[in-house]
Amino acid sequence: MNPIRSNGARLRQILGLNSYPVGVKFLWADDKIKQKAEKLTGYRYCQALMKARHGEHVILDAEGIACPAAAAAFGFKQLPEGLKTGKGLVGFGIVNQEATGKVMFEGMTTLPMGKLKALYLFPLDTANIEPDIVVIEDETEKLMWIALANLNVKGGKRIESSTAILQATCVDATLIPYVEQKFNISMGCYGCRDATDIGNNETVLGLPFKDFFPIVENLEFLNRKAIPNSRSKNALAMLKRKKAEEISKTDPFKN
Secondary structure, three states, X not given: OOHHHHHHHHHHHHHOOOOOOEEEEEEOOOOOOOOOOEEOOOEOHHHHHHHHHOOOOEEEEOOOEOOHHHHHHOOOOOOOHHHHOOHHHHHHOOOOOHHHHHHHHXXXXXOOOOOOOEEEEEEHHHOOOOOOEEEEEXXXXXXXXXXXXXXXXXXXXXXXXXXXXXXXXXXXXXXXHHHHOOOEEEOOOHHHHHHOOXXXXXXXXXXXXXXXXXXXXXHHHHHHOHHHHHHHOHHHHHHHHHHHHHHHHOOOOOO
């Protein structure tokens, strides 16, 4: 069986993910995709990711992308002046000063303008090619175990994540892992929470594909003891029993 597919399915099985881990392939001028995929028009990047996490193969390019901020991040189009100055974020009610929004966009990780041809997004469970990045959206507790597996892969080096609570899927979970070749986790953002079905209790992370197999291997290790023990909440049960015993001892109507 294709090892990408089998490891994607195993990751989903261990953690009980609600949707598929997504592979993202950056398509440059000469890249060819043999897999049948839907070319999207009028979609934001986070919406393309939503389709892929629910099982679809999709392609998003400069013509099809709807979000101007994501388009600028991927080098498809220039950032509109209203966003560049921060005025647009004030209008959305995201920040209360234009200067704040301006700084947020100045710190945005980007690709060189006009170099990227398209993005191909697909569920790992049906992957036919090796992705550049793996993006996972799901409940926070489940992503926590992926982060812990990554700590095991990196020898315990603390995770330092970057986010502006803006462009969570396109920049935080895709471009930063790609450009910096590092694990990055986000809290989500105004845009993806407005435009997709991501749940209030869900968030998103991204990682370079080179770390994917080692992370799954370490999830297998965590699943032997740490994951089931933590999810059983034995320590909480002990606390509740102790509290019940204390109440019982002080109950004036006992006996």
